[in-house]
Amino acid sequence: MSSDTSLKDKILAQAGKGILGSSRLRMKEMEKDVVLEIVNLRKFFEIPIPFETTWFLIAFISSLVVFAFQTMVGLILMGAVILAYFGLPYIPPFNKRPKIAYLKAVDGIALKIKKGKIMGLVGESGCGKSTAAKTIIRLLEPTSGAVYFQGIDINRLTSEEMKEVRRHMQIVFQDPYASLNPRATAHDIIAEPFDIHGIASGDEASFRVLKLIKEVGLAPHHAYRYPHEFSGGQRQRLGIARALALEPDFIVMDEPVSNLDVSVRAAIIQLILDLQKKMGLTYLFIAHDLSLVKILCDEVYVMYLGKIMEAGTSDDVFEDMKHPYTKALISAVPVADPTKRSKKIFLQGEIPTPINPPPGCKFQTRCPLVSDICRVEDPPEKWYSKTHVCYCHNVEGGEDSSEAFY
Ligand SMILES: Nc1ncnc2c1ncn2[C@@H]1O[C@H](COP(=O)(O)OP(=O)(O)OP(=O)(O)O)[C@@H](O)[C@H]1O
Ligand code: SF4
Numbered sequence: 001m002s003s004d005t006s007l008k009d010k011i012l013a014q015a016g017k018g019i020l021g022s023s024r025l026r027m028k029e030m031e032k033d034v035v036l037e038i039v040n041l042r043k044f045f046e047i048p049i050p051f052e053t054t055w056f057l058i059a060f061i062s063s064l065v066v067f068a069f070q071t072m073v074g075l076i077l078m079g080a081v082i083l084a085y086f087g088l089p090y091i092p093p094f095n096k097r098p099k100i101a102y103l104k105a106v107d108g109i110a111l112k113i114k115k116g117k118i119m120g121l122v123g124e125s126g127c128g129k130s131t132a133a134k135t136i137i138r139l140l141e142p143t144s145g146a147v148y149f150q151g152i153d154i155n156r157l158t159s160e161e162m163k164e165v166r167r168h169m170q171i172v173f174q175d176p177y178a179s180l181n182p183r184a185t186a187h188d189i190i191a192e193p194f195d196i197h198g199i200a201s202g203d204e205a206s207f208r209v210l211k212l213i214k215e216v217g218l219a220p221h222h223a224y225r226y227p228h229e230f231s232g233g234q235r236q237r238l239g240i241a242r243a244l245a246l247e248p249d250f251i252v253m254d255e256p257v258s259n260l261d262v263s264v265r266a267a268i269i270q271l272i273l274d275l276q277k278k279m280g281l282t283y284l285f286i287a288h289d290l291s292l293v294k295i296l297c298d299e300v301y302v303m304y305l306g307k308i309m310e311a312g313t314s315d316d317v318f319e320d321m322k323h324p325y326t327k328a329l330i331s332a333v334p335v336a337d338p339t340k341r342s343k344k345i346f347l348q349g350e351i352p353t354p355i356n357p358p359p360g361c362k363f364q365t366r367c368p369l370v371s372d373i374c375r376v377e378d379p380p381e382k383w384y385s386k387t388h389v390c391y392c393h394n395v396e397g398g399e400d401s402s403e404a405f406y
């Protein structure tokens, strides 16, 4: 596995600037144990706004009626309606409506992932976890913000430089079946990265593939099977083997066990943990299953509608949670011991659409503590220890900065 310095040197050498640095590359002096730092990352999707057919029909039929009685006026009205509908040319006030809206899937998140640790990212379906993960490893281009991997701002790299970084950051997808080429055998799927990066070919590639297949608990004869010939758990092992092929430092695990049944889940989780210990890997672990996150993760970030609501060590978030959303999420986790069960919190209200969400706190429509300020101002960052941060107007206590605890 390459060291931090060698990755930087390789990138800088590719940029033709040696270790003195390049104007295009941006480096960040990071704390020693931090592998990845994300600064104010945003990913907005452009959503075309469909024609409002009903309004168009009402306007069109009305102008037809006018046309029947007053030919000239009706003709002008019909022309205006058609122009407004198709938007050509621009004639205010008819077509002021934008043709594109922005879906704010990830809206200004900041986080740090420490070397050799497992960082959990949790939140309801559709809150932006997978989009955040894909933007972090640059499978999606961010709308704004920066991702520093081992000190390098990866969004400034050329595709050739990014190829070098990609060796060190991999992903295991939510749906292993959709992420594996159905026409390639397991052998070819795992060997593909060797070929792309010019690492090994022929017998050497096959030797490495068989080693990886064994590492993830598959048998050598599985190498020549196609993805549809595997069970769900075996397919996920195959996805993990592919992610490990280039000996990465950092892996995004996007709900790696959510499609598996309980008996297989335990085995895959054990494999993920064993590999992390053996190879010193760093994970971003995305999951819905909070009891699993509590056991596995060193740190946890709680996300809602594209924003981070609360973050801290697993103990901070699960034992001393501050945010009303975290409280509601955690209250839904089943607890085996009846003496430790807490009252379930059922959230009322609608989740606002991520397209043009309301100003202020994104949780305002469902929050039991909501007040006027929540509807106008973004919640402030408040620290409850040097590791525990929460974004809320109405949770008591807290300091403006983590510095207060040093
Ligand atoms: N390519 C895309 N184009 C437009 N919108 C998208 C795209 N990908 C995701 N979205 C939207 O972005 C939001 C976040 O999606 P994302 O897949 O990141 O959620 P998630 O938290 O991973 O959900 P789940 O837990 O169900 O996997 C959703 O509203 C989704 O519809
Ligand atoms: S800022 Fe207001 S709406 Fe948001 S979580 Fe806190 S109390 Fe609730």
Ligand SMILES: [Mg+2]
Pocket: 129, 130, 131, 174, 254
């Ligand atoms: Mg997802």
